[in-house]
Structure formats: C-alpha cells, structure tokens
Amino acid sequence: KSQSDILNLLKSDKNEVHEGYRIVAGIVLSRTPIILRDPHPFEREYYLYQQRLEHIHAPPFPVDFYFKKGSVAEKKWREKKEREKADALLAFGSRKTKNKTSFEKIDEEETIDSSDVSSDEEEIKIANRITSADLINDVKSLDRALQRTLYLIVKKPRETHSWQFPQGGVEKTETLVQAANRELEEECGNCMDVWFVGRRPIGYYKYDYPKCFVKENIEYKGAKVFFMAAHIFAGQVKVDNKEIIDFAWVTKQEIKNYVHTEYYEAVKDMLSEH
C-alpha cells in the first residue's frame, strides 16, 4: 500500500476493528448468464429422441380446429405437410444412392423451398451465441461468455496480490451492505446499475497484512473480509487510476489466472459453476 493510503488509515478512527483485524466489505459483483447453456452432446441426442417419441405418440393434429376450411392458412399448411412428407421419403429413398448423402440432397431441396417461404413470412434473425467480444477475448466487455456468469475483479496499484474483488473498510456508523455500496462506487465509479442480494454476506476471508506494513501501522494485524453478493444489470466500470488501475469480467475458471492461489481457494466456493 502506498504512503498516502497508510496515512489516511491512521487518520480515520471510524473503521470497524475486531481483535486487531480491520472489518472489510468485499463485493462479488456478477453478470448472470444471458442465454441458455449449450446442451451436452448426449443431452442433445436424448432430447432429439424424446422429440421423436413425442411426435410419434401425439394424437393427430386437429387441422379443422386450428385452420378454417378454405382459408389461405389451411392451404399453406397442407402444402407444408406435403413437402415434409416428400422430404421424409427422400431421407429413406436416397439411402441407396452412393454419390450424394441424403442430407445433402435435403439441403438442396431446402434451399429452393426457403426462398418461397421467406417472401411470405418474416424470417426471424437470431443473433450470434458467440459475440465479437468472445472472438477478440475482450475481458473488459460484458457481452463475453453469454452462457456463463462473469465476476468483476479489479487491479490495485501494488505489485503482489494486485487482482482481487473490490473491497473496502466498514465504518462504525454503517452496515455491511451500505459499506459495500459505498466502496463499489468509490472504486468502480457510479455508472453501474447494481442490485445487492440481501444484506447477508456470502463469504468470509481472513488474512494478515504483510510484515513490512504491520511494523509501520500497529493498529491492524490484518483484515477480515465479508463478501456481499450483487448483480449488475447495466453500465460499466470506470477506472479512476487512484484506487484501481484495471478491471476484468471473468468466469470462475479464469479468475485463477489473475488472482493469488490462496485468495482463490478462499473465494472459489462462493462462485457459480454456471
């Protein structure tokens, strides 16, 4: 810690202390998954099998109930059914062909059909599951790894143990959540829409300050960090280069690459695998 920070600590009498350890509120700020996870290959095969079974065991579709007789919609439905029947037969028939596989033939047929369909109905455009941030591996972006939970870690201006969750001391006149809110704003700026999950901490980590620090400042032996869970809904971190010099939004597995092993061991059980 820098000289000015130590002086500030000595000045302020309002920090919570317990048994010589400074009470600190840490923030586990997470961006929850945005899209459904990719199914495991076995899972996918199972679901396809179940879909087939459902299709076979379903009672006949009541065409008269859903489509009025002689309407345009009914005509389109019947045409679609005939096309599907023809495709199904193709899947069986072309098994005998050696040159082309049945799927390639179906693909050809599909491409011809899809042009007719798109002219009548609006084609639904589905966004990419792998975003540009994934491809560049932009760790600062919140659009990366949409299937996973991303956690905020910040870099403090020091050599060792620089990467950690944002944290700060709890004052005597405030609660844990209030301290967490205040510290998050001080360290990461006020441009984030954040919601704290209740007022109870989700984790606890006790550590001793390095010996060189303790000699100068006998008041604190170390710190007891109580982690508070929070979710981000909008916004981004603002680096002010005073308290933090860098930040990253990373998954649970990627945190290992940034954070000290001892810290990771203390913190990993709070984090979600999803």
Place this chain on the structure above:
Amino acid sequence: MLTRSKKLFLYNRYQFLSAVPRIFNKTSLHTYQKSLPPANLPDSPSFYPGRTSILRMEDFYHSTLSTDLMILSYKDPESEQKFIEKRQKEHLPIKKSVLTRDINPFAINRPPPKPRGNKKRLPVPPKQSPKTIPKLLKIDVHCMIKEAIHSKQHLLSGIMALQCITSERPTVVYSKTGVAQWKLRKDMPIGCKVSISGPPMYTFLDKLVEIVLPRMKEWHGIPITSGDQNGNIAMGFPASALSLFPDIEGNYDMFPLMTGFDVIFNTTAYTDYEGRMLLSGFQIPFTPRKKMGRKGRINRN
C-alpha cells in the same frame, strides 16, 4: 446475424417418421397380454414422453435464482428456532376442561380436540439447508363456468381453452353444495381444473411472464395479500387475458365462450413472503403496499 440453420433439424426430425406407425389409441389390452407394460415404456397406454428440451425458466432457477433465494431466505439459528417453535405451538383446545382432567380413557386413539378460535396448524418446516430453498412444485389452473348451470356445453369451451394453454387434459369439477338462488344443485359439473408440473409448468410460466402479463390491460400485479400462509400464491385472470395466449390468439373464433380463470402457484416455501420472493424472481410483479405504517409492515413469517 445468422439465420437459424435448418439442415440438422430436418435430418433429425424426419429420420424415422414414416417407419413407425402413429399410436394414439392404446387403451385396451390384447388377448395375449397378461398385464400392461410399465408406464415409462412407449408401449404402455399411460406413456408420457419426457422433456424434449432444456427449459429456460428451470435453467434460470438452477443457475441464478436458487442461489439468490438461498441468500435471501437464510435465517440465523435464533430466528429459525423461533419460527419452528411458532409453527409447532399447540393451540388451546375449545374445551378448557380437557387440560385439567386426567388422562381420559375415551380419548385414547381418537383425534385430538380442535383448537380454539378456528386456528389452523400450519406445517412445521425442516431445518434449513440447500435442499429447502423455495421451489415451484406445480401450477393449478382452474376455471369456474357459471353458464354451465343451464347448459353443460359451455364447459367444453373452458376445457378446450385450458388444454390449449397448458397442454394437459383438464378434469371436470363438480359442485359440492347446492345454492337455490343460482339454480345450482349438488354434484353438478360447474368448472374444470388442470394441474401441471415439470416441463409443461415451466413453458406455461414462460408464456405467462413473457407474453400474457405484459400485455394485460390495467393490471397492476398480484395482490400482495395473496397466499395461504404456507407459500402458495394464487391470482385471477379476466376473460380478456385468455385471448393473449399465443395458443388461443390464432384461432380465437373457435372458442364460443371466453371465461376467466385462476392460477395457483404451489411452492415448497413455508411462508408467503418466501413464495412471493420466488415468484418475483420469475418476474411476476406484485402490487406494492399502499400504507407503510403499522398496518403496512411486511410480515416475514
């Protein structure tokens, strides 16, 4: 932006279409069959196909919501003990003489005397653990059709509507008592109900939250007083809400009578507060309290 690839889907869907015949009427046993095959096999008449995809709402619950609920519904050991003791408390019986009398030989193996003041004994919750996090068990959708009193055909509309919404066949509800004023007799078919759990429940919830509730006119949310004090929350819908469901929107004309219906969310929560917390997590809004004074205090138990 990529368009959805149709290639793989087509291959997998129609691969065995014409190979296996459609089986939808398998109620009777053949002469050579001694007993029905087990229900989980496709040969059985009671075979119900399992889940066909990952469910969005269920996955959301397991990945995000359950952790948040665990944090929010955690009780410290003192308050947990207090709550369990409150639920375990035995209320005074109607006849005080029961307490002062010696062991009554006639009362052995008989149900205990009823409590005073019409107080009900609520279930006692277990010690809290990751397994006791509030979870959605099932949803009951119920329709009361008073037009069925004079003509039973009106029931069909309700049955069809519920089946379209929930994808399950509803059962008919018969009246338990008669009311002469409304020309209602006992054991008269007066409504229909359906209970859904698992995949149909999550798809129904998805439809409700994403499509129906946002489009409802002048709907402020579920009343915050709703609940049976054991975590089950109910809400009512007007008839206009039925037309907002995508299953009914398309062929609205086929339903001769549009009726309102009520939805009961059955949860594993032991308090209304936790039940509401769970449903809020699924993005179902509740009307806020009007008064914030003594009467408007939130009761967490």
